[in-house]
Amino acid sequence: MRIGELSARTGVPVPTIKYYVREGLLPAGELSSPNQARYEDSHERRLRLIRGLLEVGGLSLAAIREVLTAVDDKEKPVHKVLGAIADRLVPEHGGGEPDAETVLAREKVAQLVAARGWQVDPGGPAGESLAAALAALSRAGHGRFEEVLDAYAEAAERVAGADMAYVSRMVAREDLVESVAVGTVLGDTMLAALRRLAQVNLSARANPAP
CATH class of the missing domain: 1.10.1660.10 (Multidrug-efflux Transporter Regulator; Chain: A; Domain 2)
Known part of the structure; x- marks a missing residue:
């Protein structure tokens, strides 16, 4: 054409x-x-x-270029390519000397990863992003929000399982890595929207209109 x-x-x-x-x-x-x-x-x-x-997904062109570079890399094993894609899709955090909240949050992330037996690096981009969120909650006076962390992790495992079940249908390498890239970005958007819908639904049920 x-x-x-x-x-x-x-x-x-x-x-x-x-x-x-x-x-x-x-x-x-x-x-x-x-x-x-x-x-x-x-x-x-x-x-x-x-x-x-x-x-x-709201990615910048620079981030998209990095994702596409990983998608087109034919030399790396698929698992490493998927990991590289996932890392590039997570906002960067860190830099400078960590404050007390960040240090404590990193410890909690490491404990969560160990308790659930996840084969991931808690100090990687995703772990740092989670630690940054926990630290921000603590600074805002909502440190107790971590009480729902296990429930979030449980839900994340179920969603990740659904992701991998979908990805496993892909036969060609390009199909596989592209599905992870677009699925992670657009899947995050979809999950956030579903969460909002569910919150409104539960609020409406708990507070019925007169």
Whole structure:
């Protein structure tokens, strides 16, 4: 297909497609003449992935580039690629000397990981993100919120199980890593929305209108 048809199929403007090609986010089309290039279904798929990560997931183009680099890495074992993708999708925390709340929060994260037998590094990006949230709750005077941490971990295991069950259906390596990338970003958005809906529902049931 030509670039105009690719634009029509994906809803991405032609200048934006050309920008993605220049920035290395999208492979260049195959030249059919000096001024014309042909694009394949793989280009359409990659554009839809970029658009989803950008518009729904809220990732920056720099973060998307890192995710796509991991997706396209054919040398690493799949498990390491999936880990790299997950790490890049977590906001960075840390830097500087940790305060007392952060030190205590990191200890609680390590204890949680050990108690649940998770084979993860509590000091990795996801662990640091959790510690940052716990530390912020403590500073805001809501340190007792950690009482629901086990319930959150239980729910997270169930959601992760559903994620992996979906991913396990993917046969091709590219399908597998792409499904993790888009599923993690858009799945987080979906999970947050479902949580809000459930909160409103429970509040309405607990406080029925007169």
